[in-house]
Amino acid sequence: MTDNTLPQADRQKRQLPQVNPVYFVLAALIVAIILQNPAFVEPTGYMNFLKRAAPLAILAAGQVYVIVSGGFDLSVGSVITLVVVGSSMLLNNDPNATWWVIAVMFGIGIGVGLINGLVVCYLKVPSLIATLGMMITLNGVAFMWSGGAPRGYLADSFRFFGRYNFTDLPVIRILPVAVIVLLVLGYALYWLMHRTNLGRMIHAIGDNPRAANLAGVPINRVRIIAFIVSSLSAVAAGIMLGGFAGVSTDVGIGYELQAITAAVLGGALLLGGRGSVPATIAGALTLSAIFTLLNFLGLPQPVRQIVQGLILIAAVAIAVQRRKHTGR
C-alpha cells in the first residue's frame, strides 16, 4: 500500500528499531558487571555465569512458545520441582538408572504438557487457571511422592548436565556441559519457532486465532504442541537445576514468573502473536545478569525483588510506548 510509494525512505526508517533493545541492555549490564568484577572476563567468570543462567534460559525459551500462542504456562516451576524430587526417588542412589530416569522425566513432561493443552483447548479453561491448577496438583504430587521430606541423593551421572565442566580446553579453558545444553536446546527451539511452519502457525494463532483458523491452521493441535514444548523445556531445566541445587520440594518456586519475566524482557507480547526465542534467552541472561550485579553490589534479597518488579513494569511500559510510536 503506502510502502509502494516510498520504498527506499520507508525501509531506511524501519530498519533502525529492528535490533531488539534487550541486547543493548544485556551488553550494558555485562559491562557493568565487568567494571564491578574484572575477573568476569576470565573464562571461569563468564562460563560460570552462563552455567547458572542456563536453566532459566531454556525454561524461558520454552515458555515463549505458550506466550506467543496466546497463553501462559504457570505449571513449569512445579514441573521442575517434580523432576528434581521424582528423579531422586527413582534413582534411589543407583547411577546406572540415570538414562531411563531421564527418559521417564521427559515422558512426564509430555504428559503434563498434553494435559495442559487438552484442558485449555477442549475444556476451554483459560490457560491461567488450567496451568495454575496443574501447578497446585504437581506440587502436591511432589510432596506425596517424597512423603513430604525428600530423601536420597542425585547420582553424579545425573548431575552431569548441570554440574560437570570440561576443563583444559584451548582458548576457553573450561566449558560447562550446561552451556553446551543451552546452545543445543536454544538453537533447536530457535529453529522450531522461527524456521518451521509450526512456529509460523504458533505466531498466527496468537495474533488472531480466528484468522488462523480460517487460514487452515489446526489450532488445537498447535496449541497443545506449544504446551508440550514448554513442559519439556521445564523438564530439561529441572534436570540441570538438579545438578547444582539440592533435592528439596521448593527448587522450582518462582521459576514460572522468572520465565515469563524473561520472555517479556525479550519483547514477547503477552496474549500472543509476537516473541522470539533468541531475544527471550537474552532476556533470561539479562535477568540473571541483574541478579549477579546486585549480588556483587552486596544488596540483599529484598532489593532483588524490588528491582525485578521495577524492571518488569518498566520493560512492558517501554515496549507499549514503542509500539504506539512505531505502530507495530
Next chain:
Amino acid sequence: MSDIANPPRFTFRFERWAPALLLGFALLAYVGIAVGTGQTQYLTFDNLISILGRSIALGITAVGQTFAILVSSIDLSVASLISATAVLASVVMNGNPAMIAPAVGAVLALGLVVGLINGVLIARLEINPLIATLGMSLIIQGCLSAFVSNFVGQVPVEFQVFAYGTMGSVPFSLVFLLALAAAAWFVLRFMRFGSDIYSVGGNKDAARVAGIKTSRVIIGAHVVCSLCASIAGLYLASRLRSGAPWIGSDGVYDLESIAVVVIGGTVLAGGRGGIWGTMAGVMIFSLIDSIFNLAGVDAFAKQVLRGIIIVAAVAFYTVRSKRLAA
C-alpha cells in the same frame, strides 16, 4: 426484546445458576460424607458457621478481586498487600487501643495508593494487568521484607473483636463479610459505577465510544480491589494478634481469590459475573476443605485434589463456550 413472548422467569439460564449448582454439589458431598462416615455431629448450624468463618479473609479479598476481574483486569498484588497492611496495622497499633483509628486510616491509605498505582499502570500506561500487578507485588513484598522479617507489633485486645467478636452465635467478621458483599452487590447492580464496570469489562472500545471514561472505571475497580485486600490484612492482623510479612503469600490469597472468583462464574475476560457467585465460590472452597477433613484425606493428596477440583469447576462453565480460551 423477546422478553414479552418468552418471559425470563421461565427460561433456565445455565450461567446464572451454575454457581448455585456447584454449591449444591459441594453441600451434598459434605452431608453425604458426614453421614457416610458417621460423623453426623458436624451437621449443625454452628459447624456450618465455623466452616465459613475460616475463609473470611479469602472472602473479603475475593469481593475486591471480583471488581478487578469484571473490568477484564486481574490483581496479583493482593497477597503482598495483605501482608503489608497486616504488618502496618500491627506496628502502628503496637498494643495501644488509642492508635486503632490512625492504624486503620494508614492501612486504607496504603490500599488506596496501591490501587491507584495499579490502576494508572494498567489504564493509562496500558501495561498488561498481569505484569503490572505482579511487578507491584514484587515491589511491595521486597519493601516489606527489607524492613521486617518476623512478627512485629501487637494488636490491642479491643481490635481483636474484629476477628473474635460474635453477635449471638454468628461471628462479627462473617456479618461484616456479608455486609461488604451486599454493598458490593448494590454498587454493581444499582450504581452507575457498577454498570460502567460491566460495560468496560464487556467491551472497552464500545464503552469508550459510548462516552464512559474507561480509565477512571478501571482505576476505580483497582482501588476497590486494593481496599478490600487492605481490609483483609486488617482482619488477619486482628485474628493473628500481630502482623508478619508472609501471611499473605502463605495464604496464597492472590491465586486463591482469582480461583474463587472464577469458580463463582465471573468470566476472566471480564464483563460477566457477580458478587454472589464469588460468595458461592468462597463457600465451595471452604466446604471442599471441610470435606477433606471429614474424609480424612492426607495433606498432600488434599493439595492434588484441590488443583484438579479448581480446573474441573472452571471447566464446568467453560466447556460449553464456543470461543477459544486464552
